[in-house]
Amino acid sequence: MEGSAEAIAIRLGRTAVDTRRASILAVYVIWKRDVIRYWRDRVRLVGALAQPLLFLVILGTGLASALRGAGGLGGLDYQQFMYPGIIGMAVLFTSVFSAMSIVWDREFGFLREVLVAPIDRSAVAIGKALGGATQATVQGLVLLVLAPLVGVRLTPLAVLELIGLIFCLSFALTSVGVAVAARMESMMGFQFVVNFMVQPAFFLSGAMFPLTGLPGWMAVLTRLDPLAYGVDPIRRVALGAGGLPGPLLDRLSLTIAGEPVAIWVEVVVLVAFGLAALSAAIWSFRRRA
Amino acid sequence: MHEDQPPGWAVETRGLVKTYGKVEAVRGIDLTVRPGEVFGFLGPNGAGKSTTISILCTLIEPTGGQALVGGIDVVRDPGSVRARIGLVFQDTTLDDQLTARENLEFHAFLYDVPRSERRRRIDRVLEMVELGERAGSLVRTFSGGMKRRLEIARGILHSPYVLFLDEPTLGLDPQTRNRIWEYLHDLRRREGITIFMTTHYMDEAELCDRIAIIDHGRIVALGSPGELKGMVGGDVVTLRTRDDRGAAEEIGRRFGLEPLLDSGGLRLEVEDGASFVPRLLRELSVSVDTVTLSRPSLDDVFLKLTGHAIRDEEVGARDRMRAMAGRWRGARGRG
Numbered sequence: 308m309e310g311s312a313e314a315i316a317i318r319l320g321r322t323a324v325d326t327r328r329a330s331i332l333a334v335y336v337i338w339k340r341d342v343i344r345y346w347r348d349r350v351r352l353v354g355a356l357a358q359p360l361l362f363l364v365i366l367g368t369g370l371a372s373a374l375r376g377a378g379g380l381g382g383l384d385y386q387q388f389m390y391p392g393i394i395g396m397a398v399l400f401t402s403v404f405s406a407m408s409i410v411w412d413r414e415f416g417f418l419r420e421v422l423v424a425p426i427d428r429s430a431v432a433i434g435k436a437l438g439g440a441t442q443a444t445v446q447g448l449v450l451l452v453l454a455p456l457v458g459v460r461l462t463p464l465a466v467l468e469l470i471g472l473i474f475c476l477s478f479a480l481t482s483v484g485v486a487v488a489a490r491m492e493s494m495m496g497f498q499f500v501v502n503f504m505v506q507p508a509f510f511l512s513g514a515m516f517p518l519t520g521l522p523g524w525m526a527v528l529t530r531l532d533p534l535a536y537g538v539d540p541i542r543r544v545a546l547g548a549g550g551l552p553g554p555l556l557d558r559l560s561l562t563i564a565g566e567p568v569a570i571w572v573e574v575v576v577l578v579a580f581g582l583a584a585l586s587a588a589i590w591s592f593r594r595r596a
Numbered sequence: 597m598h599e600d601q602p603p604g605w606a607v608e609t610r611g612l613v614k615t616y617g618k619v620e621a622v623r624g625i626d627l628t629v630r631p632g633e634v635f636g637f638l639g640p641n642g643a644g645k646s647t648t649i650s651i652l653c654t655l656i657e658p659t660g661g662q663a664l665v666g667g668i669d670v671v672r673d674p675g676s677v678r679a680r681i682g683l684v685f686q687d688t689t690l691d692d693q694l695t696a697r698e699n700l701e702f703h704a705f706l707y708d709v710p711r712s713e714r715r716r717r718i719d720r721v722l723e724m725v726e727l728g729e730r731a732g733s734l735v736r737t738f739s740g741g742m743k744r745r746l747e748i749a750r751g752i753l754h755s756p757y758v759l760f761l762d763e764p765t766l767g768l769d770p771q772t773r774n775r776i777w778e779y780l781h782d783l784r785r786r787e788g789i790t791i792f793m794t795t796h797y798m799d800e801a802e803l804c805d806r807i808a809i810i811d812h813g814r815i816v817a818l819g820s821p822g823e824l825k826g827m828v829g830g831d832v833v834t835l836r837t838r839d840d841r842g843a844a845e846e847i848g849r850r851f852g853l854e855p856l857l858d859s860g861g862l863r864l865e866v867e868d869g870a871s872f873v874p875r876l877l878r879e880l881s882v883s884v885d886t887v888t889l890s891r892p893s894l895d896d897v898f899l900k901l902t903g904h905a906i907r908d909e910e911v912g913a914r915d916r917m918r919a920m921a922g923r924w925r926g927a928r929g930r931g
Contacts, residue, residue: 325708326675328708329706329707329708332705332706332708333705333706335705336701336702336705336706340691340694340698340702343694343698344691344693344694347693348693412691415688415692416685416687416688416689417689417690417691418689419685419689420689420690420702420703420706421706423653423654423655423678423683424678424706424707425675425676425678425679425706425707426706
């Protein structure tokens with residue numbers, strides 16, 4: 308028994324756990340868990356190619372034919388126009404879905420293991436946002452293999468730029484997802500979120516049609532959609548690398564007050580949006596027991 | 597170094613109160629737990645066990661009173677308390693898509709177990725609960741008992757000062773329950789850990805060093821199982837007769853005792869059961885069908901102190917529901 312009494316003394320002697328250090332480790336391990344689970348679920352990775360393919364091949368071919376008769380997009384093939392939008396779609400769905408795993412974890416009890424740990428709650432939000440962003444980025448990048456299928460030629464530099472853009476978009480969208488999931492009690496709310504946030508975000512993003520010449524009310528809504536600030540630069544980089552002339556690209560681009568928005572501005576908007584959402588998520592996690 | 601000396605009590609509460617609106621879940625609880633003891637918190641569902649344990653684990657704040665774990669106030673410094681306690685909840689909080697080892701690694705990072713100790717410590721706790729060979733298996737392939745063992749291993753991974761277990765054997769078969777108890781006693785011996793657990797199984801409470809019996813948010817008795825049983829005073833004689841009511845009346849008259857009459861028959865508390873029973877059979881005019889002589893159990897203590905039995909049927913139904921819910925969720929998790 309003396310041995311154990313000594314052990315107790317040593318343990319109590321351990322100064323209060325360094326919360327900051329434990330929190331940084333927690334961000335890492337929460338991120339790592341998401342990556343492990345994603346990697347283990349490779350079916351999802353492959354399955355995630357199916358829906359975009361469906362959109363590109365069937366919807367893309369059909370709309371391309373219809374638009375060709377109606378004058379088209381100034382010489383740009385509709386499938387090519389749509390392709391970056393489909394990447395945005397894949398990123399959007401993966402981001403939201405991975406953030407929603409927080410609700411899942413709450414239902415299965417695993418979230419408790421994290422919430423009772425001696426860490427700052429911000430670690431949960433940040434770890435989840437980074438974990439989801441990583442998954443969504445990979446999911447978006449997988450779609451780059453479809454580029455030759457729709458006749459888009461990518462240069463190595465373009466691929467590098469796309470990785471950065473896709474990550475910024477993934478981070479912004481996942482952070483919004485985490486902020487919503489942090490407040491959600493059950494999976495019931497999930498369908499609501501999909502219907503009232505994800506679908507409008509997708510439709511208004513410019514993924515399926517150019518955001519030019521729209522009625523005023525809709526033009527305003529599209530400019531408020533964070534996904535629009537991701538789809539537009541992805542499109543400009545992906546199609547610009549394939550040799551699409553600048554003026555034509557500008558005409559299809561996101562404009563504010565008639566001027567095309569610069570890519571760096573779009574990146575700033577995405578990052579700012581992501582950080583704001585992440586702050587909201589942190590606030591929610593800190594507040595609840 | 598003297599400031600690192602263990603405090604007087606591993607757990608201490610003074611006038612702990614928790615109310616939800618008008619409902620008083622915990623109504624002034626005072627208790628002390630010694631370092632290194634296995635302390636049982638016994639009572640029916642809804643008695644305030646889980647609420648009290650949640651306060652001690654910093655999961656909810658008390659409405660009034662004070663609670664200290666390892667001498668640290670749970671309200672003033674919850675972070676330090678969290679770093680020093682291990683928790684095993686009623687419902688599983690494992691990630692069943694990860695392996696046993698991955699679940700433990702996750703925990704080791706959350707509690708900042710030093711890198712140099714991480715692997716050794718994980719191996720050791722896995723070996724302690726006999727899951728070493730299944731370290732690389734996904735938790736979703738584990739049985740309920742294996743999951744519970746893994747959770748206990750996880751609860752002690754960061755060498756906590758107090759391990760809290762909320763109904764650790766709920767819904768497990770008797771054999772697995774016995775194993776879990778072997779681990780807990782082994783743990784106390786090897787790690788000198790203080791164990792604070794809730795249970796509503798009377799036979800399990802017997803395995804604790806000390807027990808607090810809680811009913812309707814209050815502690816009605818606190819002591820070792822032997823001390824508590826001493827409160828019943830002597831032996832318990834249970835009789836079944838042709839006419840229980842008549843027998844009760846006659847025993848009251850002839851022996852000056854007050855038999856308790858319930859569906860199980862007549863219950864008597866006597867000083868010396870071995871010599872009382874022959875006398876009873878000789879002198880009682882009502883014919884006796886069966887006689888049982890037993891040492892008092894904690895059931896008898898509970899009955900005496902609260903006037904009602906710990907509601908076992910109700911608990912059984914809840915266990916079954918919980919087990920069903922677990923299976924359903926397990927199946928959905930795989931789907």
